[in-house]
Each structure stands twice: as structure tokens, then as C-alpha cells.
Amino acid sequence: MIEVRKLCKSFNGKKVLNKIDLEIRENEIFTILGPSGHGKTVLIKLLVRLLEPDSGSISYDGQDISSLSKREFNEMYKKIAFIFQSNALFDYLDVKDNLSLYKKLHTKLSEKMIMDEVLEAIHFVGLGQDILNKFPEELSEGMKKRVAIARAVIKLPSYIFYDEPTLGLDQGNIVKVIELIRSLKKDVSLTSIVVTHNIHLMFEISDRVALLKDREIVFVGDKDNISNVMLQNLYEKGEDYEL
Ligand SMILES: Nc1ncnc2c1ncn2[C@@H]1O[C@H](COP(=O)(O)OP(=O)(O)OP(=O)(O)O)[C@@H](O)[C@H]1O
Ligand SMILES: [Mg+2]
Structure with missing residues (x-):
């Protein structure tokens, strides 16, 4: 469980963010929905400690992350995977090296074992082996997103964070990414945190939802309890919240 106080x-x-309180439960898909520029990316970067808060606390399974030593934090970080809106693949590495880098740096597995895991991950996201020697610039946006998800999955995390996972993708890739997010919850019991401004995506995948507006959480709960009035209040008239 992640607790934010x-x-x-x-x-x-x-x-940018004021007195955010959240509880994210094990094995749920928790979506933070809010308009553009209202602090969603800042919030998930705080959760994975890519940014430091000015005040307040974040704990994972009862452990306040600000009290961890660097070594303890690195240990905890093994449980976390973050998929950036831009994917953040390493441009100078091919897909095989993008996927195997973490295991090479952090495990003592043999080349063969690492390669088996790379192949498993790439098949999991619905791509073929032919992609392994390609560089990120040779890939479509949908392929990049899938490679980014494969790279996250290979870490065997407990928590996976997605920043606008379907933004800029075509319909086929949107469907695939949604299927992957669902299957990581169902098949390997991951806890998923999704931030998006896309109402359709929120309704499609979430177990519970937080609405973020003007620096504050204005609602937390079951998606079925979100009313049209709440959504109308969240977005300004004419604001693009669909794609
Ligand atoms: N490193 C930074 N330095 C200064 N201001 C920042 C920084 N990062 C974010 N901000 C500001 O914080 C606010 C929230 O930004 P954030 O990127 O979290 O919005 P968002 O909800 O993710 O928007 P979008 O839907 O467009 O991705 C913005 O006003 C942004 O300019
Ligand atoms: Mg953002």
C-alpha cells in the first residue's frame, strides 16, 4: 500500500500541489485524472522520488521513503517501475540492450538467462524478435510504448506507474496498452498507478480514481461514484480531455 499524507x-x-492525501491499495488500478498542467506528472514523480516534496510524507507498505538510507531506498526502488509519457528509452541502445540493461547492472544472471527474459518480455507486449536489433528512432510510437512496458515488466516490480500511457497512440495500440495494464494486475498482481487527462481511459481501466484540480484532490473513490457534474467541474469548457 502507498500512503500519501x-x-x-x-x-x-x-x-503546484497542496496537501495531497491518497491511499493506493495493493493490486488495484488507481487513476489520477486531471486537466493539463494541474500537477499529475509532478505528483507521480514525487511518488517515485524523482522529485522531492516540500512537505508531507509518502510511505510504501508503512515505510516512509524520506527516512530510508540510500541503500534501503535502492532496495525499495527495485519494486517500482515508471513508464514516462515520453517512454524515455535510451536512444543510443537497441531494443535488446534497452531491455537487458537493468538485469546486467543489478543481477548476476547469465547472458542466456537475461536473453530468455528479454524474449519473454517482448512477446508479452505482443512484439516479435525482429525488433530486438532496432533503435528507438526506428520504432513507431506504439512500439516504443510497448518496449517501455516490456522494460518495466522485466524488473519484476510490485508497483508500476504510467504517465499518460495512451497519449498519441493509434486505436490498436491504445487497446493493446489497456490490455497490458489489465493483465499485469490480473496475472502478476501488480499495483498500477495511472495518471491521465483522458476520461475514457479512466473509466475503462480504473478500480478507484482521484480527481486532481487546482493543486488539490477533489474526489477519491470508486469510478462509479463520479458524476457528470464532477467531470464538468474538472475541465474548462472546450478543453481537450479525450486524446
Ligand atoms: N521542474 C519544474 N520546474 C518548474 N515548474 C514545473 C516543473 N515541473 C512542473 N512544473 C509546473 O508544475 C505545473 C504542473 O505540471 P505537470 O507537468 O505536473 O502537469 P500535468 O498535469 O502533468 O500536465 P499534462 O497533462 O500537460 O502532462 C505546471 O504549471 C508546470 O509548469
Ligand atoms: Mg503530465
Whole structure:
């Protein structure tokens, strides 16, 4: 379980997040929905400690992450995978090396064992072996997203964070990414945290939802309890929240 208490973050004196409280339960798909520029990416970066909060706390399974030593944090970080909106693949590595790097750096597995895991991950996301020697710039956006998911899965995390996982993808890849997010919950019991401004995606995949607006969480709960009025209040008239 992830517990967030009174989390605050400002940049240059401008408050971006104010007193955020959240509880994310084991094995759920938890979506943070909010309009563009309202702090969704900042919030998940705080959760995985890519950013430091000004105040407030974040704990994983009862452990406050700010109290962990670097070594303890690195240990905990093995349980976390983060899929950036931009995918953040290493441009100078081919797909095989993008996928195997983590295992080469952090395990003592043989080349053969690592290669078996790479193949398993690439098949899991519905890609073929022919992609392994390609570089990110040779891939479509949908393929990049799938490779980013394969790279996350190979870590065998307990928590997986997705920043706008379907943004900019065609319909076929959107369907595939949704299927992958669901199967990681169902088949390997991952806890998934998704941030998006896409209402359709939120309704499609979530178990529970937090609505983020003007620096604050304005609703947390079951998606079935979200009313049209709440959604209308979340977005300004004419704002693009679909794609
Ligand atoms: N490193 C930073 N330095 C200064 N300001 C920042 C920084 N990161 C984010 N911000 C500001 O914080 C606010 C929230 O940004 P954030 O990227 O979290 O929004 P978002 O909800 O993810 O938007 P989008 O849907 O467009 O991705 C914005 O006003 C942004 O300019
Ligand atoms: Mg963002």
C-alpha cells in the first residue's frame, strides 16, 4: 500500500500541489485524472522520488521513503517501475540492450538467462524478435510504448506507474496498452498507478480514481461514484480531455 499524507510541492514560489492525501491499495488500478498542467506528472514523480516534496510524507507498505538510507531506498526502488509519457528509452541502445540493461547492472544472471527474459518480455507486449536489433528512432510510437512496458515488466516490480500511457497512440495500440495494464494486475498482481487527462481511459481501466484540480484532490473513490457534474467541474469548457 502507498500512503500519501499532506504532500506539498512548489516551484519558484508557485504552489503546484497542496496537501495531497491518497491511499493506493495493493493490486488495484488507481487513476489520477486531471486537466493539463494541474500537477499529475509532478505528483507521480514525487511518488517515485524523482522529485522531492516540500512537505508531507509518502510511505510504501508503512515505510516512509524520506527516512530510508540510500541503500534501503535502492532496495525499495527495485519494486517500482515508471513508464514516462515520453517512454524515455535510451536512444543510443537497441531494443535488446534497452531491455537487458537493468538485469546486467543489478543481477548476476547469465547472458542466456537475461536473453530468455528479454524474449519473454517482448512477446508479452505482443512484439516479435525482429525488433530486438532496432533503435528507438526506428520504432513507431506504439512500439516504443510497448518496449517501455516490456522494460518495466522485466524488473519484476510490485508497483508500476504510467504517465499518460495512451497519449498519441493509434486505436490498436491504445487497446493493446489497456490490455497490458489489465493483465499485469490480473496475472502478476501488480499495483498500477495511472495518471491521465483522458476520461475514457479512466473509466475503462480504473478500480478507484482521484480527481486532481487546482493543486488539490477533489474526489477519491470508486469510478462509479463520479458524476457528470464532477467531470464538468474538472475541465474548462472546450478543453481537450479525450486524446
Ligand atoms: N521542474 C519544474 N520546474 C518548474 N515548474 C514545473 C516543473 N515541473 C512542473 N512544473 C509546473 O508544475 C505545473 C504542473 O505540471 P505537470 O507537468 O505536473 O502537469 P500535468 O498535469 O502533468 O500536465 P499534462 O497533462 O500537460 O502532462 C505546471 O504549471 C508546470 O509548469
Ligand atoms: Mg503530465
